Amino acid sequence: MKTYLRPALVLFVLLTFITGVAYPLLITGLGQALFPAQASGSLVERDGKPVGSSLIGQAFSAPKYFWSRPSATSPMPNNGSSSGGSNLGPTNTALVDAVQGRIDALQKADPDNKQLIPIDLVTASASGLDPHISIAAAQYQASRIASTRKIPVEKVNALIEQTQEVAVLGFLGEPRVNVLAINLALDAIKL
């Protein structure tokens, strides 16, 4: 047995040091040197104070802001310390009820808007932290935001146009808008 134990134990310790200590420290050093902002969480600041991360979605419920996608994290939505999806199956009645509830809330906030609601705005994201909504979901909310903020809807749509991201090379990425970014831009509009 000793013929097995010595190489097994010694190699275990040495390779653990290489892959479990040296390697992550090397990546941390390289990452912090080359891409410090990304390695530290892509924080977004307003007036010099961090207000979130451009990668982590926040919950918005005021009518003057674009709302993020529904989040299934608990106890509060968009809980950064406990990511999670709803895991509701496609035939689960709780799924249909939840979607209907979100449709009702969106329609109540903007009763005159009769458009069909883009699906991503009424379904829970995988992470519960999705920072994006689809361009369609942003356009759907434009009328509510324009009337709440008393600004022309064209101005809101122009802002969507400026903020939106589309597929690169025709297949990399989906049409989307970063919710935190566009809400910060909304607040920055001078009247």
Place this chain on the structure above:
Amino acid sequence: MTPTSWLLFIVYLALLLALAYPLGRLIARVADPKPLPLSSVLEKPLYRLAGVKAGEGMSWSTYAISVLVFNLIGAVFVYGIQRLQNLLPLNPQNMAAVTADSAFNTSVSFVTNTNWQGYGGEATMSYLTQMLALAVQNYFSAATGIAVMFVLIRAFVARSAKTLGNFWVDLTRVTVYVLLPMSIVFAVFLVSQGVVQNFSAYKEVSTIEKVVYQQPKIGPDGQPMKDAKGESVMEEATAATQTLPMGPAASQIAIKQLGTNGGGFFNVNSAHPYENPTPLSNFAELFAILLIPAALCFTFGDMVRDKRQGIALLAAMTAIFVAASLATMHFEQQGNPRIAALHVDQVTSSAQTGGNMEGKEVRFGVDTSALWAVVTTAASNGSVNAMHDSFTPLGGAVPMLMMQLGEVVFGGVGSGLYGMLIFALMTVFIAGLMIGRTPEYLGKKIESFEIKMISIAILVTPLLVLVGTAIALMTEAGRAGIANPGAHGFSEVLYALSSAANNNGSAFAGLSANTPFYNTLLGIAMWFGRFAIIIPVLAIAGSLSAKKRLEVTAGTMPTHGPLFIVLLIGTVLIVGALTYIPALALGPVVEHLQLVGTTVTSAKAGQ
């Protein structure tokens, strides 16, 4: 399938096959005992300290014991670190020690290359546990798989040989020459995209808007209060801040994808924006999952000095993979008919991805989420960028079937190819029966001993999956974990056992599996799903290596042509899938019919 999804899929496949070839050649070089560049710095000092004589070959049984001893040490170490993490450094969030059953499950899970996660990373594991215990096993389990595969390939090449290579050398070389350099490059790329890599405590930021939410009221005894009906009393709470999790994530995610491990740094795995921030990181991670498994087919062709043999296996894998990917993308694009009946728009357009978006992220959309589901289950990776539990019934059935095929369509690094070689031996055996000749593969006769070992290797996972599912459904503790009602709840259990026994690690995550019952049951399934296959595979290698290599004659069945590829696909589908048809009929098939049934009813109601 939309034009975009075709473009995505074709670019993905073309890039994969193009890069797999040179990498496969490189890995074959690592398997060769000839000295490698820089070996006096990278290899030899390690062997000297460990007392390894690099030139000394091992018999199959010595090799098998070495594999087991090394992996057992790993299992004990990972268990110990988790149990003691509260006393160890690099724990800024003061995570408590992991419970015994969960630590057992996670330890087996990472040692067996399954990386099933009963826990949520950002709420359970200290940075030290993540990097020193879990990430390290990502390397070791991947290197073990590749090493075992080297042995089986060497057995085909050997002529009446007694030894099959040295496990310590294979392990070290694969780790230092293949996995480590690739991971370093990939990890730095991931940081550039926004994957976090630091040792800071979690960051608290003041959000733009306060969030008002309901939470269970805690009574004076410290327990959630219950009302007269036994339901939790809720109270209103307000959050003005958001906690951003941190940690050395990029280093772990790089090897998690390259080594087909799949264990996430955070709870939702590659759906988490800090693990997979951009469409580009998503595409690169998708690519990384299948790169080494695809490359190993070329390694095989190179080592047996007949490229066509490797290409034949790769062709069979690719054919099944293409069919599965197109099917899943199609089903997810269709969306959910029950939700289509509401006031929503599920149609794909230039302004939205559409389709079944429950449990998916906008930046990935339906296409790359569906493709990922197939890639991650074709390989035994098991990382997810969308919640499989919320897939459409047939969209979710395909990933389940990919695992049940035995993880041989690309499969885990090393394990996928040795699994496929087992099926190739089975195929020549069946073909031999049909034409009445002794079956042979690459000049080696396949005889009674090999067939017995092949049967064990093929039957052990269906046994674990089906008996395990039956046990879970017959016990109170097993049924208690089910989240969704009806046929879907059955699918959750079947998926969990399929994932564990085939060392995949993805989940229908609604299942509450972090319980003593599931931690134990799935832990056992993972262990035997790994090592009850590795040992027969090594035994076959031992037996084959001792045989003479027969010359090719007019009567030899070629194992590189289209006929063999079709036979191989047939064997994988018939032997691999047929076992599961009854179980699949009770889960996804029933659920699909229920969904279709609803649409018909509601359409009538509307008339």
